[in-house]
Amino acid sequence: MTQKPPTGSPGAAATNPAGGGGFTPPADCVAAYGFDxxxxxxxxxxxxxxxxxxxxxxxxxxxxxxxxxxxxxxxxxxxxxxxxxxxxRMRGPIIIISRSGLLDRRHGPDTVPWDQIAEAEIKKRPFLRGIRIKLTNGERYDLELMLLRAEPMPIMQAIRDHAEAATAHMDPESSRRWW
Incomplete structure (x- = not known):
């Protein structure tokens, strides 16, 4: 009997896509989050x-x-x-964090490259929780997490790490802060 990692964890993305089957995450997928x-x-x-x-x-x-x-x-x-x-009705992971960028399938099939992200902040309102991302061209990109198997802090940390690494042209694991 093999034990699968929990859905939504960074190691589970390629082997056990969150939210069921039907959509295969990209090969460079770091984490994937589906509906809970x-x-x-x-x-x-x-x-x-x-x-x-x-x-x-x-x-x-x-x-x-x-x-x-x-x-x-x-x-x-x-x-x-x-x-x-x-x-x-969407099958498979909804939010995908990959080495090339961030993808929220509810917004369409396009991945937002990490170097396009200017800043991100957690938005908590009554009955609504998510992350607002401001892109370098001034657009806003909202990630609604209310119905997903995801918490804002791990996603926010991954966004910051990958965006910093992209602007510094480094690997996100080597640019991780320890504070």
Whole structure:
């Protein structure tokens, strides 16, 4: 019996892609992070319950009494359910950290090269957690981590290490700070 490294760890990227199969990470992959079912299913169930409450409210009182509760309990959860469902259909890792750059498959197939990253910061808001990356051309690139099997600090450290190494034209392991 072979023991696989835990999903989302740096060594697990090529042998055990996070989030299932269907997408193979690049050969120079350092870490890969996919959806966490322990986070996604409760979120989807919550949206479904809100939608059911909204349908029940419309069935009991109709649209005529007030449109705001109907909008909040029916329209918003259904739209969010569709949006999250589309993301969950993606197979394999969602965020891929490789030697050539950073890839968030939700933003498209293009990898952001490390030398294009000017700065990165952790964004924590209620019910939303992620990393905002500012590119050298002024664009912003947001990594939403709420439903992923990932924590902001390890990803942030990898981004900083690789971006520093790219600007210094060094290997990220040799440029690692020990403070």
């Amino acid at each position: 079912p322990r986070k996604t299913w409760p979120f989807m169930i919550m949206l479904l319950v809100l939608s059911i409450i909204g349908v029940a409210r419309v069935a009991l009182y109709g649209f005529g009494e007030s449109w705001l509760p109907t909008l909040v309990l029916l329209a918003f959860p259904i739209v969010a359910l569709i949006m999250v469902g589309q993301e969950l």
